[in-house]
Amino acid sequence: MELRFSEADEAFRAAVRDFLEHNLTDELRAAGRASTSAFSEKQWNLGWLKILHAKGWAAPDWPVEYGGTGWSISQRYIFDTECALAETPPLSPMGLRMVAPVIMAYGRPDQKAFYLPRILAGEDYWCQGYSEPGSGSDLASLRCRAVSDGDDYIIDGTKIWTTQAHFANRMFALVRTDATGRPQEGITFLLLDMDTPGITVQPIITLAGDHEVNQVFFDGVRVPKANRIGGEGEGWAVAKYLLIHERGSTFTARIRVSLQRLKTIAAETGALEDTGFRMRLAQAGVTLEGLAMTELRVMAEISKGALMAAESSMMKTLGTELMQKVNELGLEALENFAMPYSHRWTIPGANDVPAGPRQAPILIGQYLNNRAASIYGGANEIQRNILSKLALGL
Template structure:
């Protein structure tokens, strides 16, 4: 979708395009394309992060005062859009987009000076410890307990579906510090070093065969008081701030559009089983067109949010709308890919990674090789970051006033 840009913004977009053309490593792009899970492995993602860090663009969502670019909301959106359309892998979202804004909005000067440079350099790699067994959509019911003893907390409990905990050096975590108040008021936001004694990480393999998530166990883990972000009992407020960034802090539509482009191009080479090409079949064309219209509509909503943020307003509950729509479209596009390749799209290679010299040979094509795994992994889109039901409730109450 094209929008009319000012000369300055058009020049910025062109600068980003040129940079991506000249500096996006081919092996990084290929690795991202062959990754069926939501998050790329650090060996791909951190390479791309380092390229952007050298350019000074890695903290593109951050204020300049904290080591970021200080770009406008529209520039940030254009950057993400051009990266998506160039086939660049997703950035390491947990530290860059979720924790960093929490640190520079709620953290102490010491926390800002220590953690923000280490996130940019890749020295620290973070995971998110929110969900627990029995506390997912009802996050306020979490039971992981942090008891203060002098200058430290003693933490006991467990976190589940913890993405990339097996790679992470630290986990930003919601813990219960007070059991005598309303459940939301007793939650605090704590940074935990995963090298601490008492921390153990147990892998969880997805139905697609990917190791992306884990369960983290915390047994008498000692955490210094200076690792508390904000005040005790402020964790719920911080979590809502963070989740707004997770749900609406990125532009989903361009990536969805790029993946749909790849499917449309591949359909020109796939047989329809009747002597023609799938791309010529009216039912297929109608299905792709309807999906394209929905993606375009999502982009207009995202641009509306960008406009609101540019005016100094918070993203607000509209981020739930983009999360809901993007999750459903992600699943629809991944289903299109499975249907595109027919029986070849049903292969489910469990070896990983699917990129590099040691990758298993695909049946039919690389696109067919990742189709089923992506379809299975994308089932999680309507669960993580708040389920579709949770997003619908937020929209009903906060947007529609029901």
């Protein structure tokens, strides 16, 4: 099957490439190329966000009334693809793609007027308060408690694996406001200021040696009820809506970049001379093309107004598992050079030289970070359960 974009879409692609060529600085490109995680450090993704905001391109997925671009679904797909191929710093999705759609769908007019412009301009930097110790995939079992006290809630408990909470000035969180009845019915969605007294952020150093995630503790934290999104006890429905947006990311372009980087390194180390390795590399490439085709099919359905909840789970599962496979092939290609590793080698501007190929630390860092990709955003085992229910009716 041969798929072609329209002449208008190809003209748009040329305009995007021209913009990237003239606005993506060498420093930002280096930061994007060195990123080993789902999104880059705050200084880099905010630096890129502000450039996009000045152009009016910060939020292609948003409706025009809130500051979106008005692009078609194919234009948004082209833009995401070209940014990935140019290796722009991955933007934090917490504000733009996660809490913003929730505020648009469930927020009051005053909440929309206050938060959305700040998210668009990068004035607020968000983190997500979902998972807890013992409540990850089974999120409905969360225990972080919010007790009503007049016009406020008082929160006690903890959240874990809170990405970039040490940078964030705001958090969106699920809290338990009712411990009776079905677990899903006692959850409420709140917006919190991270400088509120009683909030403590403690770092968790990952396998890759970086400080990306944290555990956040709440000790008598007072949050106005005016910061609630939706009604009390309606947080589960809000959370499910948000997860559709979290899982609906474009995977194939960034995987394609990683696969090309892998081929370059494999040629340098001699791994391409091995027939078995070439076969596994080819299999990954075929899987990527199949995933890209599926991505285009999903894009076509979304353009017709479909929400695509089941497909969102499918893309999350297939995309993260393929990404992990490419990472594993990267370590196989590096052979002994995959053993020495320091996180500092992935920092843009680092002046010490790693052992082996120059891009080896990026491959190793991606491998270590992406072990969690099939867990965060809803574990892939849970995604398969969702698929069996939504797509197969089981």
